[in-house]
Ligand SMILES: Nc1ncnc2c1ncn2[C@@H]1O[C@H](COP(=O)(O)OP(=O)(O)O)[C@@H](O)[C@H]1O
């Protein structure tokens with residue numbers, strides 16, 4: 001155990017296209033901006049979209065080799081524009097059999113006792129790599145597009161996976177691609193609140209998120225002044241505060257400041 005910032009932040013959702021990769025990149029970029037740069041961003045999606053987002057062609061599965069113990073942490077790291085090391089994925093992750101799930105979970109937990117790692121996942125929640133990352137997480141960040149269908153599909157499999165586990169990650173739900181349709185948004189927010197789910201931050205829909213694709217990095221780096229980036233910095237502040245409570249890691253940032261109220265009132 002170190003007093004440096006450490007822990008596993010897993011971005012996961014059972015819904016494809018919910019903003020996982022955009023959010024993993026942005027949370028990592030925002031943490032760096034806040035002075036607690038992750039030791040690595042790890043790609044555990046066989047689609048390797050995070051790996052591509054940082055400008056790499058996925059050819060070799062470094063995340064897989066690391067979690068199988070074939071290479072060490074330092075040898076898995078790749079430089080990025082953002083100055084945050086990437087642990088790339090390749091398509092062979094799709095063939096990782098269920099039997100390796102517990103070993104990978106344990107290896108991730110071990111890494112998380114020393115390193116601060118943000119993990120991007122696929123929406124195949126019950127596949128071994130993603131399940132391992134969810135079960136190893138200190139903080140589970142759950143991007144939730146504010147549409148009825150997306151909300152309904154985000155969580156059931158994650159809930160099933162976590163049921164009966166001794167270790168349960170701290171959950172941070174947040175809205176993604178939130179648009180300006182106040183009536184619909186408000187109605188859905190009310191329904192979500194009735195389920196006992198609190199969306200900590202609403203990330204607005206904005207072209208800044210798409211533009212980041214061309215910059216080989218996060219929206220926080222590509223468009224630092226955009227509303228999308230500001231919201232992600234707020235989210236990262238909240239995530240880090242939770243992590244600090246759990247792991248007792250060094251402060252690094254002022255995570256105690258009050259957060260801005262949600263822009264859309266739940267009971268309005
Ligand atoms: N806040 C946002 N505003 C607009 N577009 C967004 C936003 N967040 C993500 N996107 C876009 O939505 C698509 C899906 O996002 P992505 O992060 O790839 O989702 P996932 O990893 O869950 O499949 C991408 O084209 C991405 O650029």
Ligand SMILES: [Mg+2]
Nearest residue numbers: 020021045049
């Ligand atoms: Mg993705």
